[in-house]
Amino acid sequence: MVTNGYEYARHTGPKVVALGGGHGLFASLSALRRLTDDLTAVVTVADDGGSSGRLRRDLGVLPPGDLRMALAALCGDDEWGNTWSRVIQHRFRCEGDLNGHAVGNLLIVALWELLDDDPVQALQWMGRLLGAHGSVLPMSAVPLDIQADVRGHDRAAPDVVSTVRGQHALAKTPGEVIGIRLLPQDPPAVPEAVAAVRDADWIVLGPGSWFTSVLPHLLVPELAAALVETKARKVLALNLAPQPGETSGFSPQRHLEVLAAHAPELGFDLVLGDSDVVDDVDGLARAAAALGGQVLLAPVAVGDGTPRHDPGRLAAAYGRIFVDRERIAPWR
Numbered sequence: 001m002v003t004n005g006y007e008y009a010r011h012t013g014p015k016v017v018a019l020g021g022g023h024g025l026f027a028s029l030s031a032l033r034r035l036t037d038d039l040t041a042v043v044t045v046a047d048d049g050g051s052s053g054r055l056r057r058d059l060g061v062l063p064p065g066d067l068r069m070a071l072a073a074l075c076g077d078d079e080w081g082n083t084w085s086r087v088i089q090h091r092f093r094c095e096g097d098l099n100g101h102a103v104g105n106l107l108i109v110a111l112w113e114l115l116d117d118d119p120v121q122a123l124q125w126m127g128r129l130l131g132a133h134g135s136v137l138p139m140s141a142v143p144l145d146i147q148a149d150v151r152g153h154d155r156a157a158p159d160v161v162s163t164v165r166g167q168h169a170l171a172k173t174p175g176e177v178i179g180i181r182l183l184p185q186d187p188p189a190v191p192e193a194v195a196a197v198r199d200a201d202w203i204v205l206g207p208g209s210w211f212t213s214v215l216p217h218l219l220v221p222e223l224a225a226a227l228v229e230t231k232a233r234k235v236l237a238l239n240l241a242p243q244p245g246e247t248s249g250f251s252p253q254r255h256l257e258v259l260a261a262h263a264p265e266l267g268f269d270l271v272l273g274d275s276d277v278v279d280d281v282d283g284l285a286r287a288a289a290a291l292g293g294q295v296l297l298a299p300v301a302v303g304d305g306t307p308r309h310d311p312g313r314l315a316a317a318y319g320r321i322f323v324d325r326e327r328i329a330p331w332r
Contacts, residue, residue, distance in 0.1 A: 008275045009323065012037055014036055014202050015202035016038065016040070016200065017196050018032055018203075018204040019217045020207070021069075021209070022206040022208055024213055028204055028207065029134065039074070039134030040137060040196040041074070042190075043067050043136060043138055044139055044212070044217065044273060045062045045138045046212065047066055047167050048166045048168050050168075052064055052105060055105060067138060068105055071104065071127060071132055073124070075131065076253040080131055084130045087103055088107065090102065091103075108122060122148045137192050137196065139217055139220055140189055140220055142187055145183040146167050146216060147181050147183060148164045149161050149178040150164045150176065171246055180216070186220075188222070196225045198226050198231060202233050203227065203230065204237060204318070205217065209243055210255055217228065224266070233269045234266075234270075235268065235318075236272070236293070252287075253284045256290070256291060259291075268288070268292065270294055271295050272317055281297070296317070296321060298313070
């Protein structure tokens, strides 16, 4: 549509904001882009390992890896989208300094340098190049570190609580994570991310690594306040299995209890879990009710026994949620 000389995109479907990082957000975005073309990803920026960690240390930039994965998830299913998704996900394998770097990470960092370190504008350019079906925003404009209290991080002292710093170290801990915080404390949110949350019809949080991809969003004050105050309906998508180390031994309801401890004012309308994974349905229902919500169980895994979400099944579950909830009451 063209108005006063400017072109505006026609949007179909609800305004959806998905928060997370890594493979969990990739799965969610791969599903959600099938349901709406008004989709915004708000992505964690605390990665300190691999290619992202190297670029972050060498150049002082935001870690680009989770942002790259979100952009790849938003690529279309046509030849253009499939090709560019593969290109930006491609990692160099060599003996030199490029070894392990993802092409998309280098493209994002190059755009940041060329565009005066404007993270939002650079990601918009990347989205246009890829033909992305949605927008990608970092949750904060400064690189963050995750600091955690972990019981039993030292295997020789299983009852001792240690401080573990860094997403990479936390993901590998053999201990029990008690709680996390961000460094620097009270980091600034990206204004566009806050605005998207406040203007959304639906918010989707998770799935993903609970302590390193999901909960960090709730520790950015402006973003957390927007999540509490938005009129959008909120869906919490659960993981298919505990993550070794980080959430070993966690039941689905334990994930909800940990979230409530980090963001006691935040409620959810619906908790989405896999019908083949949740054993204690009543226990999960009680935990969801404590957050103000209900439980929807649906088959969302790939079906081969591995804990991976199937984009088609996940899209069907989200579609059911969006349609059924609109029938109950209109958006705002």
